[in-house]
Amino acid sequence: NAGVTQTPKFQVLKTGQSMTLQCAQDMNHNSMYWYRQDPGMGLRLIYYSASEGTTDKGEVPNGYNVSRLNKREFSLRLESAAPSQTSVYFCASITGGANTEAFFGQGTRLTVV
């Protein structure tokens, strides 16, 4: 019962470096989301994918790109990391139907120096 798996768990980047955060779910959900969590700001939506082959911007998309590789995998890419992107990143897989439930991964703690 893996649920939602995120890699890596921790990462330190230098300003200007790039990296890709990986996310995979085994619950056969259509929708997947990327959030960032910052103190006092709650969970803010970066990008989401309502179904395989579609992606849309969320509340804070600047500086990020995403790829919905297939139904299971949804990756988040930082092309040129900035200190403002220091955060904890969560991927979530979302159930369909009227009672939406988000299943979150364990998170990636990213520090940009």
Added chain:
Amino acid sequence: QQQVKQSPQSLIVQKGGISIINCAYENTAFDYFPWYQQFPGKGPALLIAIRPDVSEKKEGRFTISFNKSAKQFSLHIMDSQPGDSATYFCAASPHPGGTSYGKLTFGQGTILTVHP
């Protein structure tokens, strides 16, 4: 633009006390209101949820109260225990249909500490 406002930002209660966390929303299209619980180093997990056709939902020591006219809802934790110490997020989701269907909007979170 914060569509779901949560308060307080942090809360300290004694063991056995009542913890109350409040949320307010603006978007009348919201139709589903879950609460998530997050322990340190973990992702949030669904705790309890309510729809606006009822004013209260109780599951064990956790109760959601909902006031549709005021566009407010709250989480009450009765007989709070040290194991309840966590961050709590309220959230809201639109009703079925439309491009935003299923998209959860979260509040800012409340860090709850329950002292033994």
